[in-house]
Amino acid sequence: MANRKLPDGNDGPSIRHRTKLEIRLPERADVFDQDSEYCSVLLDGEWRRMRFHDYDRIFAVPGLYEQLFHDILDCRSPDVVGKLLKEQIQQDGVTASSLRVLDLGAGNGLVGEQLRTVGAGFLVGVDILPEAKQAALRDRPEVYDDYHVADLTALSPAEHDTLLACRFNALSCVAALGYADIPPRAFRAAFNLVADGGWIAFTIKDRFLSDDDTSGFARLITACRDAGVLHVRATERYRHRLDVRGNPLHYVALVGTKQADIGEELLP
Template sequence: MPWTVELPEGASSRDESFVFVRDGHRELIHLHDYARIYTVPGLYERVVQDLLQCRSPTVAVDGTITAAAALGRAMATLRVLDLGAGVGLVGELLRAAGVSAVVGLDNLAEARDACLRDRPGVYEDYLVADLERAAPAVIERLTEGQFEVLTCVGALGGGHIPPGALIRALNTLTGEAMLVMTVHERWLDLDSVDPFSSAFRAMTAGGYLEVLHDSSFTHRLDMSGDPIMFRLLIARRAAPVPVDLI
């Protein structure tokens, strides 16, 4: 490998940066600096999947299998929109699980570039958009996609995908659709003030989302080696969500 990665020694749970070493040059990179990480082939996978043992994509794909069964649909004919698709790990696992039609969406062009570079052909299409500000043509493209499942994996809360974008994505789904998401358990605490938390509470209390499944799992390790606990939520989108709900 022409580069290596060092996790901080004696790190605390609050540490969220690693050192990227290439050609004798050392660069401190924050875990959420996706635009930088995605430019290096394999770097996201090395840090997040290998060293920090992230399980969210695998758990979410198992959740999609459950969602397909609840819809009475075969995986082979399911249409899935993967919101916050990153380098395409979820798409790759969905394809391996038999889904033929998956479209990815991320707000970073670097994510699309990395996915097309490292996992060409996984997604039927990969859109770059911020759905809160997306042109009507993007919303139209998603609606025409007739997606029955929306996956959103490790991409909600904590400054990731804003609730307005999640709601717009939910509203493009077709028929009796499902949301499969993995979310830090802290964003599901009743006293959480994260924008995702209040939006999720409003969507469930208002009857727009009906939670069918809710389980805890270790999303990944933090830099000190402690587990970060997430929840897998599978919810039926019972009705279109008013965009002014939040």
């Protein structure tokens, strides 16, 4: 492609993709925290800069999420959590088709697709963004039995009843906890929609489970374990994806079982 100038004057590498989206990563990405990463995408003849966390804008462009995070930055999270969950249910002789999963922070459905591959029988997506639901219905209309745009920290009684009636026995939440995304209170609300004994499968940046955590999840997960609310069955630290400089970003995938609701007092 012609080597156009990025809006900031950088000439980053240009990637021509099979669906003809052209995406550039910033060349001088010297100071980026994961939270401020961005790329530039050629749309209608103009380079548009998109922050990675501007999911509404990313989901609005068909194929951009997959090309950026999966093809270019080699995101592995849906595969890793799917494999870990599958191993654990198999150990217990649970058939995947019995899983009734609430997929929190479902985005455009890549995790749902993976869970269908594992064999999940019933799958409901929840995301705070209408653009995520639109993208899931546009790109993977067959994956979810239902998909709700909702803020789990502010569910109406009707929304709560609708979700409760789904009789979830599993929760998945991939690459969506912490930062300005899903806070501990929303995770708690989703966790409490799952039946006791149900499966909990999530991924989270490794730092958010460490002493340096600022997201509140390190304290929440520790408190849940200590209180016997969450029984951890398996954890795996893995490379979630590359950052814009090509360095690995490590996450932890955790699969466990719910023993009881998370009480208000366990929130950080």
